[in-house]
Amino acid sequence: MKNIGIFTHDLYPYKPWGQGRYVYELAKNLRRVYEGKIFVFSPSPGIDDPYHVEVFGGSHASAGKNIGFSIKLGFVLENLIRKYDLGLVHYQGGPGGLFLIKKPSIPVIYTVHHTYYQQSAHIENQRWKKLLFLWEMFSYRKSDFLICVSPSTKRVLGRRYKLKEGLRVIPNGVDGTRFFDMNLPRIPNSLFFMGRLETRKGIDFLLKCMPVVKNGCRDVRLYVAGSGCLKRELEEMTEHFGLHENVRFLGVIDDRDVNEWYNKVSVVVIPSVFEGFGLNAIEAMSCGTPVIATDVDGLRDVVEDGVSGRLVPYNDVEGLRGCVLDLLRNDLERQQLAENGKNRVKALYDWQNISRQVAKIYQIVIGGSGETVRFHCF
CATH class of the missing domain: 3.40.50.2000 (Glycogen Phosphorylase B;)
Known part of the structure; x- marks a missing residue:
């Protein structure tokens, strides 16, 4: 050979x-x-x-x-x-x-x-x-x-x-021995973003949505993992919107801690402008965490809307707000999406x-x- x-x-x-x-x-x-x-x-x-x-x-x-x-x-x-x-x-x-x-x-x-x-x-x-x-x-x-x-x-x-x-x-x-369901207690009303802090990853769109999400869920928490050129701008946006108690910037988290973060949050949000694939999505799904992603190239191939996750149009602030609040309020839907997501990963990835x-x-x-x-x- x-x-x-x-x-x-x-x-x-x-x-x-x-x-x-x-x-x-x-x-x-x-x-x-x-x-x-x-x-x-x-x-x-x-x-x-x-x-x-x-x-x-x-x-x-x-x-x-x-x-x-x-x-x-x-x-x-x-x-x-x-x-x-x-x-x-x-x-x-x-x-x-x-x-x-x-x-x-x-x-x-x-x-x-x-x-x-x-x-x-x-x-x-x-x-x-x-x-x-x-x-x-x-x-x-x-x-x-x-x-x-x-x-x-x-x-x-x-x-x-x-x-x-x-x-x-x-x-x-996805490596199922690295990304798996740890059965940890979830942080109530928590969202998780992981990726480069740049325009293509849509983190600025997500932050713009947080004030209206907060109006419907006062104690919502967004954990942002990653670094990049938008970091200072995003921190300024957080202060401008009065979100300093709702948004926490984690920096680049240790590779060994990624699985734990996927496991202890309520929902993973992937708000990208587009993706070639959607690696974060299948990692989160493998961990049994429901995913909200934008309905764009790459992500729509991985996440089945309403089956293994939820899809919203990019830059649709009200659409993302509604989707986030729906999942945070509905334990049964989160559990069903999580189970379907795990099954999809095992079958395809x-x-x-x-x-x-x-x-x-x-x-x-x-x-x-x-x-x-x-x-x-x-």
């Missing part, structure tokens, strides 16, 4: 979110089901993995970050292919991911986490990222197969990138099943299974 090289800019635990966690979990689980060696290449230092290869260490701090890393990687990719006897290259794509400088001598596949088109279309101060859209499209067109983490991402690639063939949806997964699907793609693309797949024709 041929060796696989997974290339990523971010990697857990050095970069503990999104693509970094995806690659960490994928590689760990692939090694249980794939007979060849799974190498991971990234600039992340100090990774405790004998099959991790640090390439251009320190690139996280350089100008351009993932862009600069992509360019430098293009000059050494063939050397790495030969040195580690790789039979397939697996790039991580989308904002924060890698660009392909030129097609390598062996098959290459991409996991597309979300797209620059979505960022430029939905976030006003990131319109300039449309310039990266063409490079991103060039990279995908040079690949042999695309793994999309959600149906929303696949639709965007079809409609905006004109990629119709060689795409398959394989979602992110188990890492062992997901890693088998990815391993099957590896075998198809490198010709190991005898099956055929339709590739891009440009």
Whole structure:
């Protein structure tokens, strides 16, 4: 069985979110089901993995970050292919991911986490990222197969990138031994947000909703975990709205404490402008905590409105207020959503099943299974 090289800019635990966690979990689980060696290449230092290869260490701090890393990687990719006897290259794509400088001598596949088109279309101060859209499209067109983490991402690639063939949806997964129901007592009337404090994550929208939520529930508590460029602005908003007793900023919480936080709050709120997937949603659902999310790309693929969670339109203050108050007041609905959410995660987002699907793609693309797949024709 041929060796696989997974290339990523971010990697857990050095970069503990999104693509970094995806690659960490994928590689760990692939090694249980794939007979060849799974190498991971990234600039992340100090990774405790004998099959991790640090390439251009320190690139996280350089100008351009993932862009600069992509360019430098293009000059050494063939050397790495030969040195580690790789039979397939697996790039991580989308904002924060890698660009392909030129097609390598062996098959290459991409996991597309979300797209620059979505960022430029939905976030006003990131319109300039449309310039990266063409490079991103060039990279995908040079690949042999695309793994999309959600149906929303696949639709965007079809409609905006004109990629119709060689795409398959394989979602992110959740580690059930790390995110599970601890049966802890819940903090009454508590909400939890975890993520980067930036526009795309919608935390400013959530804070704008809190005064009207407070009008219906005086002792509501919102716990905000994370850091980012909006931190000072959000703290000022909290004071302006008189929410200093209702909103608590936790900063970046220790990775070992995340499961406990999911377990001790009443509801997790994910108010994003859009997502490639909705990793926080399946983590919370795995813990038996009901989720309120925005009805946007990525999240609507994960959360079934009224079944495994609740969906509200982004920027609909009254809609979010009503949804939050409904769940805080209705113990039975919270319990039903929580149970349905746990069942959905077990059925669809188990890492062992997901890693088998990815391993099957590896075998198809490198010709190991005898099956055929339709590739891009440009």
